[in-house]
Amino acid sequence: CKIENLDNVITLSMMRSRNFAKDYGVLITDGPLAGITARAILVLDETNTVVHSELIPEIAHEPDYDAAIKLLDTN
Secondary structure (H helix, E strand, C coil): CCCCCCCCCCCCCCCCCCHHHHHCCCECCCCCCCCCECCEEEEECCCCCEEEEEECCCCCCCCCHHHHHHHHHHC
16 A cells, blocks of 8 residues: 555454454355455545445456546545
8 A cells, every 4th residue: 555655545354353344245155265355445435435345256356446546536
């Protein structure tokens, strides 16, 4: 994030709790990847309202980071 000059980014971890993954519907619950999260990107505004989300159907693919960054650049 620092390399891209993104100062207001909060990364999350499931080290202690899977509540975030469950609440946002990104927890993989079966198969060989059970217990980890699907690849997704969420952008929240200053009131914590989700203004952009993308759930990637194939975990090997990357989200469209440029779309999320472009959205941030317009606000």
